[in-house]
Amino acid sequence: MNESSSTTSAALNALRDHINSRLIGQPQVVDQVLIAMLAGGHVLIEGVPGLGKTLLVQAMAAGIGGKFKRIQFTPDLMPGDVTGHVMFDMSQGKFVLKQGPVFTNLLLADEINRAPAKTQAALLEVMQEHQVTLDGKSMEVGEPFMVLATQNPIEQEGTYALPEAELDRFIVKINIDYPQAEDEVLIATRYALQSFNEEPGDNRQLIDVTVAQQQCAAVEVDDKVAEYAVKLVRATRGSTLLRHGAGPRASIALLRCAKALALINGVGFITPDDVKTMVLPVLRHRVILSPEVEIDGLGVDQVLGNLLEKVDAPRS
């Protein structure tokens, strides 16, 4: 690992500490969000309200020196409310472009499944291409660009399930759960005295995300490890436990996330452990359980765990 990579790794650790100092008791979530950011992907976070998702994005935006915007998805939200629109300005006597909230670095799409499919689809182009087509013109959004979408697992009434094509655009799906008791005590005591917006510590930019992403892309991948990643993804296809397996995009995402994890760990290459660690976040939203398994009450993570046990790990 060269010197610049070591610097990046140190900066990433600083950023991780910074976010963890604000979002208490969710270190794994923070790690996975950082991994997604380095891999240049987007994150789907599933968890009940009030677990600090907005705080996470705010802290992250501050740490990377980027802009942050939030959209609350509702059933009446229109695609133009997301991407922007062209409107006639009476004072100037001409059409002017009004950019939507997607023109930012970190976009928090809160409760994304509350908006109808048309509005959800408005995010597809910007998530994939990092650009928006308005009035026939393609416009770049900010770089780095990352969508952090949330959905609530319990209130399903009046929601629109995300289609597979859109789910596939999210590089990882993170399940966020309640913090441990001692962490919750810390949260309660701290935020009983101050508001969430009063950020402790410094607000300096801790890392250049674009550089970190380039270094992430340069992390070395051995052929055997790449084969292992593909084998893991392919194990989800044809299994009777799953109605729908993961596609090739999952293999790409898995290797990218493994690279990001290696970079965070300060290693210049990925190992089968990195791949295996990232399997659940990368695959859990790309597969669909078979009806029999759902009736049996098994979860996606359990099924994927069983399938992983059937794939031999490499010893290069």
Add this chain to the structure above:
Amino acid sequence: MNLDKLQVDACIRSGWQALDLGFLMARAWFRSLYFAGLLAMTPLSAVLLLVFWESPFWALAIIWWLKPMWERLPLFIASRKLFDEKSDLWSSFKAFPLKDVLPWLLWRRFSMQRAFDNPVTVLEELKGVQRRQRLRVLHGKYSDVALGNQFVCFCFELLVWFGISLAISFFTPDALGIKVNDSHGDLTVLGEWMFSLSALAAMTLVLPFHSMAGFALYLNRRIELEAWDIEISFHNLANRKRAAAARSVGLLASSVFAVIVCLTASDGVDAATDHSRESASEMIEDVLQGEDFGQEKTLRKWRFRDWNEAVEEDTFPEWIIEFIEWWETNIGWSTDFSGTAALLKVILVLAFAGLLIYLLYRYRGPLSRLGRAGSTEQPPEVLFGLDVTPQSLPPDVPAQVMRLWGEGAYREALSLLYRASLSRLIDRHELAFRASHTEAECAALVKARGIESLSDYFWQLTVVWRQLAYGHQVPAGEIVQDLCRGWTTELSDVAE
């Protein structure tokens, strides 16, 4: 009416079985009957709906009132089909039976046995006293079933009506802007149309079933009263005799035979005429007084449908008879019961063996698990594609590793050290590695064993191995030497 062409089995059924037959007839001839009902209804219904365009419920009420008329054409067609007579829909429509319509639309409108009574009017064309006498005979049985038919079909028609109406209202997209109710909750004209057309659809759909069920009940009663089944049997018997006669002799012989039969028959007739009416009556009385007549016995028993009576015959299995014969021949029934005791012994042994097999089969799952738990699992010989048996290792592993390292075979050297470590961990520390375990998972298993020095050593080896294997980074020679020394300390025979 040619009973030979009767399309249904002329046997006596219970009233409910007759209803089943009616529904079956309706299903078999559904298309003709349905269109017949539709054809009968359509002209007048169309006119009525046009007249009452703004309030179609009135048209519906009149159409419903005229329902006895619409039932006639399907009944007429069914009576033709029953005797396999060809009649197309149009010719039947032209012969539309309109007799005695008025009473059916006035005081007989609410008759609860309409479908049962309809054939008397439509097919037998009886009126007045004749009709009343006929109905009195027919109503001797099955009146309750006819009532049931009316009730069931009424309920089913309501069900279909509401079903169609609800389906339309549920599946009509809101975007079409069709409003069934106004702001006061009353039905709009569109709503009335929807309900009226649904009711008409339900009426035409149920009508053939209702009519045919009543018709089948009527048929059943006539078969019972007029012994159609016996008549058909006699016809069949006579037909068979005629066919046999025709087959057995030629044309000439048949003629001669016919002459002889005629002569003989005339003798018979002459002989028969010798008996006076009185003497004949006496003879009949004598016969009727005999033991075979005058006794009535009712038998009731349950049986499965389509049950083959022949199966009920008690037959002793052939193999048991053979076995008893063999026993008599070879062992015999001695007075000291030694043969019987031997037989009982055999039976008991067989029964015990059967029980044992059954129990083994019944509890095969728990037993197999018990067997697995009791047995010590054999360590794998090949893991991760590597031979991990102790026999595969060189006598002096560190020396071999350093020799390979010295030759520049870095990968082979570290691979040997890693494989040797795995082999010793499996062999001596009985660690249960699985093929799906990654390097870090294997290290975690070693750590869980609780030997800190061994755990530290194996983790260090794993890190170096991964750097070389996946990062393609060759470690310094000193590190490899340290690892070899560590192997000697932790895993070699000396370490024991």
